[in-house]
Amino acid sequence: MTELGLYLSRRSVNRSDVARKTGISTTRLSDLSNNxxxxxxxxxxxxxxxxxxxxxxxxxxxxxxxxxxPK
Incomplete structure (x- = not known):
């Protein structure tokens, strides 16, 4: 899981609602959250x-x- 995925999980965010509100597909949100x-x-x-x-x-x-x- 990605940091974004962890953040959304901690906040109990419904990804379907986010997809509907943003126009970002649920597949894309899943990729952003897991890959x-x-x-x-x-x-x-x-x-x-x-x-x-x-x-x-x-x-x-x-x-x-x-x-x-970088140092």
Missing amino acids: PRTRLRVTELYKIALAIEANPCEIFSVICKDIKL
């Missing part, structure tokens, strides 16, 4: 945040917590 190789677009992140009434910055910081600058 670490699937790349999340910024527009998708923003739409998801609006649909679940969350702060986009909060979601962004949660799903990108392991990204660091």
Whole structure:
């Protein structure tokens, strides 16, 4: 499961509702939630945040917590 998938699960988000509100297919949401190789677009992140009434910055910081600058 991806960080986005974990975040949505912790918040008990209904992915069908998110798909309906955002226009992102349930298949795409499933890929974003389960496949670490699937790349999340910024527009998708923003739409998801609006649909679940969350702060986009909060979601962004949660799903990108392991990204660091090279030394």
